[in-house]
Amino acid sequence: MKKLLALCLTLTLLLLSACSMQPPEWAKPDKKESLEDIKIGLSVSTLNNPFFVSLKDGVVKEAKAMGMQVIIVDAQNDSAKQVNDVEDLIQQGVDALLINPTDSAAISTAVQSANNIGIPVVTLDRSADKGKVEALVASDNIKGGEMAANYIIEKLGENTQVIELEGVPGASATRERGQGFHNVADQKLNVTAKQAADFDRTKGLTVMENLLQANPDIKAVFAHNDEMALGAIEAINSSGKEIIVIGFDGNDDALNAIESGNMEATVAQQPELIGKLAIEAASDILQGKKVKKMIGAPLKLVSKDK
Secondary structure, three states, rough: OOOHHHHHHHHHHHHHHHHOOOOOOOHOOOOOOOOOEEEEEEOOOOOOHHHHHHHHHHHHHHHHHHHOOEEEEOOOOOOHHHHHHHHHHHOOOOOEEEEOOOOOOHHHHHHHHHHHHOOOEEEEEOOOOOOOOOEEEOOOOOHHHHHHHHHHHHHHOOOOEEEEEOOOOOHHHHHHHHHHHHHHHHHHOEEEEEEEEOOHHHHHHHHHHHHHHHHOOOOOEEEOHHHHHHHHHHHHHOOOOOEEEEEOOOOHHHHHHHHOOOEEEEOOOOOHHHHHHHHHHHHHHHHOOOOOOOEEOOOEEOOOOO
């Protein structure tokens, strides 16, 4: 009799455990009859950067063309705020989440929260370290880093002394652009120093001022984005040195600086296209279609003579 009771109790616990793994019905997103009923949540790492403003614009334009509503939140480069923002979007009943992570590790908990109630997640420009992401829409950051290193070699030759300005620590774009750069630079360039400036123009200026004092003989700078590159140029101009600067993104300020001869080159992305492709991916996912795990947007190295 005791064995029978123990068996019944074990089966009951197993059934309860299985049920608890499913989200409650109220928390599951409703099925929509058409795209015009769809509500998309977009979390952007920062709207204080022209690149991400263009990315947001691409999302909004394509969503509008499809008749979908978009709710936009700005994390202001604060990973804790971004997690809270995404949780708020989930509470507002969005049907899909588009996330441009501030920090690829920190955003993982929010991605997993969306996974738990069946809300599909698409990431833009940067990935999430954990949780299920249906698709990452981004440029090939590793290839872009390699393009920058090869351009420096082409212009100044091998063993050139270079400084690297890194993006936000923990962001996948920082890791990948750095990886691509070092794939080439570790063999053919002399990376004298590297330091994070968090994809920020003001920090790029400050960090570059300090690095110039400690490394007076450098001939080139690779910055993981244009904002840091433009800040570095201000510091270089104040120093009176002749140092070429290569950025990453292709924003308007950088392109103007290249045209004027103030900046050497940038690895140009297409942020508006990234936003457009992300909406297309979300639309396909919500209609039950298969999408690629990695959706690439082409890169192009832009200089005054290219």
